[in-house]
Amino acid sequence: MATKYLLSEEQLPNVWYNLMADLPTPPPAPLHPATLQPAGPDDLAPLFPMGLIMQEVSTERFIEIPEEVRDIYRLWRPTPLLRAARWEKALGTPAKIFYKYEGVSPAGSHKPNTAVAQAWYNKQEGVTRLTTETGAGQWGSALALACQLLGMQCLVYMVKVSYFQKPYRRSMIRVWGAEVIPSPSDTTTAGRAILAADPDSPGSLGIAISEAVEVAAQRDDTHYSLGSVLNHVLLHQTVIGQEALLQMEQADAYPDYVVGCVGGGSNFAGISFPFLGENLTKGKKTRIIAVEPAACPTMTRGVYAFDYGDTAKLTPLLKMETLGHDFIPPGIHAGGLRYHGMAPLVSHAHQLGLIDAQAVLQTEAFSAGVSFARSEGIIPAPESSHAIAMVRQLAEECKQSGEAKTILFNLSGHGHFDMAAYDQYLDGKLEDYAYPEEKIREAMKNLPVV
Numbered sequence: 001m002a003t004k005y006l007l008s009e010e011q012l013p014n015v016w017y018n019l020m021a022d023l024p025t026p027p028p029a030p031l032h033p034a035t036l037q038p039a040g041p042d043d044l045a046p047l048f049p050m051g052l053i054m055q056e057v058s059t060e061r062f063i064e065i066p067e068e069v070r071d072i073y074r075l076w077r078p079t080p081l082l083r084a085a086r087w088e089k090a091l092g093t094p095a096k097i098f099y100k101y102e103g104v105s106p107a108g109s110h111k112p113n114t115a116v117a118q119a120w121y122n123k124q125e126g127v128t129r130l131t132t133e134t135g136a137g138q139w140g141s142a143l144a145l146a147c148q149l150l151g152m153q154c155l156v157y158m159v160k161v162s163y164f165q166k167p168y169r170r171s172m173i174r175v176w177g178a179e180v181i182p183s184p185s186d187t188t189t190a191g192r193a194i195l196a197a198d199p200d201s202p203g204s205l206g207i208a209i210s211e212a213v214e215v216a217a218q219r220d221d222t223h224y225s226l227g228s229v230l231n232h233v234l235l236h237q238t239v240i241g242q243e244a245l246l247q248m249e250q251a252d253a254y255p256d257y258v259v260g261c262v263g264g265g266s267n268f269a270g271i272s273f274p275f276l277g278e279n280l281t282k283g284k285k286t287r288i289i290a291v292e293p294a295a296c297p298t299m300t301r302g303v304y305a306f307d308y309g310d311t312a313k314l315t316p317l318l319k320m321e322t323l324g325h326d327f328i329p330p331g332i333h334a335g336g337l338r339y340h341g342m343a344p345l346v347s348h349a350h351q352l353g354l355i356d357a358q359a360v361l362q363t364e365a366f367s368a369g370v371s372f373a374r375s376e377g378i379i380p381a382p383e384s385s386h387a388i389a390m391v392r393q394l395a396e397e398c399k400q401s402g403e404a405k406t407i408l409f410n411l412s413g414h415g416h417f418d419m420a421a422y423d424q425y426l427d428g429k430l431e432d433y434a435y436p437e438e439k440i441r442e443a444m445k446n447l448p449v450v
C-alpha cells in the first residue's frame, strides 16, 4: 500500500473548477453598500481588476489557469496526497484516511494558490500595488510572496494584536518585500475613527479590511486583494480538489467524506467543490463537511443574511452566513478561522443542504492535531486541526460500526508559527470558549436592513 500519491508537473491541472456552473440555483448577487441595489461589475472596478470581476460572476464550468500562474504554482504544486495509515492504526479505525497537504507552499498554507492568481490578473491590467488585511499573517505573507514573484508592491494591514504577538509572519512579509502596518492605524480615516473611540483597540479583520479597502479606493495604481470569501478566491483554490480527484483515482479510492476547516471558506471550497461537482453531475454521494471553531460559529449558529464584509461598511453587502460585521472574535488560536462571515458560495451550498457544518472546541482541535502529529509527523496549523478533530470523530464512528469508510481532508497548512499555542495546550492552559448567545443576538441587531 502506497503512502504518498504524487502527480508530475505535467499533471498540474490547467483549469479551475467553477461550482456556479452546477448549482441548482445561483447564490444572490452582492449589493452596493450605499444604494443597496445589486452591485454590477463597474461597482467593483475601483477595487478589483476586470479579469477577477468576470470570474466572480462567471458560470463557465472550467476556467483556464494562465500559463504564468501555473509556472509559479510549479514551485510547490502539485502538492502531495497522503494516506494517513499510521494514524489510522493509532486510532484503531477501519476507516481509510487520506489528506491533501497544502503546507508545502513557501508560505506554509493553501493561500498562495489565490494570491499568485490575484496578483497576476491585477498585473495584466496595469496595477502595480496591492493592499490587503491579514489576521495572524498567513494571508499577508502569501500575498507578499505573490507580489514579490510578480514584481509588484504590496501593503499589508495586520491586526494589531497579532502584529505584536506573532512577529514571525510579519517578518516573512518583510522578507518578501512588502510593507506591513499594525491595524487600526492612523494612516486611514477608518483606522483613525477606531483609534479615537478606543486607543487600545486590538484590531480585527473587519477593521483591517476597512483600512486596506480605503487605501485601494483612493489610488488608480492600487487595488485591494481579499484572501478568502469571494467567488474568485474559492475558484482559484479548486486546484487543490482538481489534483485530489486525480490522486484519489491513483489510490484507487473515492471519498465517502470530504472534510475541511472553514474561516472564510476558501480551502474548504478548494478541496470540496470539485467533489461536490461530482455529486451534482455524476450522482456521487460524498458527504462534505465544513468545520468551524465553536468560538466563531458562523455556519452553525449565525444567520443567513446580507451583511458587510468589514467594520466600516465600505465593502459590498454579501448574502452569507454571518455573526454580524461588528463581531470581535475571542482570542482563540486558530487566527485564520476568526472571520465573522462565510463565503457566499459556501453559505448558499449549506442553505441548499449540499454540505454540512460542524463546530469543534479548540482543545478538541489541538488534541486531534497532536494525535495526528505523533503518527504522521506533520504538525498541523491550528486551523487545519479543526478538520482533523472532525476526521477523528468520523474515524471513531467507523470503529464503532465496523465500516471502512474513506475520508479525505485538507491539511491546509503547517503549524510552525503556532508553537506557543501548542505549548499552552500541552501545559494544560488552553481554555475552551463557545461564543455566547447574547453576543450573537446583539450583533444581529446591527445587520443592514435590505
Ligand SMILES: *Cc1c(COP(=O)(O)O)cnc(C)c1O
Residues within 6 Å of the ligand: 108, 109, 110, 111, 138, 139, 227, 228, 229, 261, 262, 263, 264, 265, 266, 267, 268, 336, 337, 381, 383, 384, 412, 413, 414
Ligand atoms: C487562512 C487559513 C485558513 C482559513 O481560511 P479559509 O479561507 O477558510 O481557508 C485555514 N487554514 C490555514 C492554514 C490558513 O492559513
